[in-house]
Ligand SMILES: Nc1ncnc2c1ncn2[C@@H]1O[C@H](COP(=O)(O)OP(=O)(O)OP(=O)(O)O)[C@@H](O)[C@H]1O
């Protein structure tokens with residue numbers, strides 16, 4: 185995939201940004217807080233529909249404006265793709281693909297354009313909270329599988345309703361029997377959507393695990409064996425959907441009292457986690473800073489491979505300020521393990537952090553206060 189042109193209107197600190205890209209590498213350089221990450225964020229939203237940094241859509245719209253526009257011209261393997269996404273501060277979106285208005289702007293955006301974003305925040309993948317790892321899984325699965333996004337949306341709605349019921353049951357003094365009957369309605373939906381999510385997450389982990397293990401072995405010169413284990417609050421997860429539903433139901437039944445006592449839903453993919461092991465030891469507790477960086481690097485390179493394998497398109501790579509965090513050998517490793525024709529956007533405050541090889545034939549864009557200053561190279 186190749187992003188040929190990006191236009192931003194009232195997006196974050198960009199009133200009006202327009203750039204054409206015709207080199208494989210684009211370096212976005214500028215001091216802190218000028219808008220470098222904002223550009224990558226806009227590109228990433230076109231692939232994942234979400235932004236880790238924005239709690240809500242209104243954060244993406246320039247202050248005192250009603251809506252933001254992200255417009256992109258993309259070259260895919262065998263076609264031209266044109267995406268126009270309007271993000272309203274009210275939270276509503278509008279989407280046109282190749283000039284045709286779409287009815288479901290969130291879901292219809294997915295599966296058209298693919299990205300892998302690698303930023304300093306990704307270092308929290310190992311030691312951060314479970315929600316960081318879940319968001320990581322979700323953002324990749326949104327791109328890989330449109331049905332995953334729908335299942336997750338429906339699942340989250342059911343969990344919200346169930347939580348409201350559990351909370352209200354306290355205040356209203358509802359009988360156990362009545363509560364159980366009402367909970368069963370939501371649990372049935374939670375089992376159906378949740379099992380679909382679990383199956384897709386497990387399938388993805390199995391796939392990325394094989395690739396990531398190979399990368400980790402090579403980064404560590406054969407010393408480190410990486411493993412990924414999906415830790416579910418559902419006991420007895422399996423790759424068979426019918427069996428999964430049975431396990432899910434059983435886990436919910438067993439946690440009935442616990443959920444009532446806590447006043448919230450505690451079983452299901454919204455409470456699951458992922459464990460990384462290095463040589464059979466949990467990375468969260470034992471991995472050094474360097475090892476954590478290597479794992480994240482291995483995961484990001486694997487993300488690229490899995491997306492390429494499943495979608496038949498090389499995703500666009502967004503490297504947000506990661507070079508200050510990667511030493512020379514890891515930078516080398518990254519560089520020499522990328523697909524040859526991958527389009528890469530790199531942000532940095534200091535060009536000296538970036539290896540010379542990466543700067544070759546790169547277009548350099550200087551950013552200051554949401555404006556392109558000048559173009560070099
Ligand atoms: N909704 C918004 N409207 C206007 N400005 C915004 C909005 N959201 C963020 N900003 C501004 O965008 C700037 C941050 O942009 P960004 O995160 O892209 O910086 P950066 O160049 O990547 O900085 P760093 O080098 O520190 O990572 C800040 O000045 C912030 O105030």
Ligand SMILES: [Mg+2]
Pocket residue numbers: 220221222504505531
């Ligand atoms: Mg930044």
